[in-house]
Amino acid sequence: MKIENQIALVTGSNRGIGRAIVDALVERGVSKIYAAARNISSLDPLVQEHGSKIVPLELDVTSESQIAKAAEKASDATVVVNNAGYLDPQDLITGDLTAARREFEINYWGPLGITRAFTPVFKTNGGGTFINLSSIAGLSNYPSLPTYSDSKAAVHSLTSGARLLLSGEGINVIGVYPGPVDTDLSKDFEMEKATPASVANAILDGFESGASEVFPDPMSEGYRGPYEAGQKTIENNIAQMLQPA
């Protein structure tokens, strides 16, 4: 599957990994990108850089009405990247639950709403691909980011369930499980980090090779073996159980 000539929508595309995905999509010859952000003027630099390939779209992923409008406007989309994300680490036992609820609103309920809104679009168009940004923290909880990890586990579960449900309809659902990437989100962590550009290119390589999971950096690559031997094996067993007799 080539990325060339696809029509993509990327949430949270104004900075970080989302911005790098837009740059990589343009480089690989995508025909149009709905660059989504909650503050539309934050997309001005992308339009200046890439011109008419970019269609700016106002989209706060916590807004059901904005998600519905996005699905109407981007009704020719063939790839939707659920990239927008939020991290506000709090102590699991004593921390502020408002932060945890916001993490879930953006990291889980947003992608769920977008999956529900764009599945009919993909069905009308004869298929499509969701690319969901989870995290290695979604495969094994990091207690320093406890509720963020929970929210990323939830989007991982959504990814696996939607893949099982929709694969027979020509809809692919790809899970992405990065380790630390050098963006605003990880600015407080002193450790080696992948560049957003390398992660964006690994995601598009995964799309083009037909992968259902992408481990886009050296740290996350260490998760692949255990994941494939464990959770993926269970998912494949469920897929077999769902096959008509």
Ligand SMILES: NC(=O)c1ccc[n+]([C@@H]2O[C@H](COP(=O)([O-])OP(=O)(O)OC[C@H]3O[C@@H](n4cnc5c(N)ncnc54)[C@H](OP(=O)(O)O)[C@@H]3O)[C@@H](O)[C@H]2O)c1
């Ligand atoms: N960086 C890492 O180490 C790392 C590792 C694993 C997974 N990830 C995941 O990768 C994705 C991108 O992360 P990043 O590192 O690029 O983060 P980032 O630099 O903090 O960027 C976050 C993006 O999400 C957008 N966003 C936040 N709340 C939103 C909302 N309610 N509606 C729409 N957009 C919203 C932000 O828009 P504003 O500019 O308007 O705030 C921004 O564009 C996230 O899902 C993150 O969890 C990141």
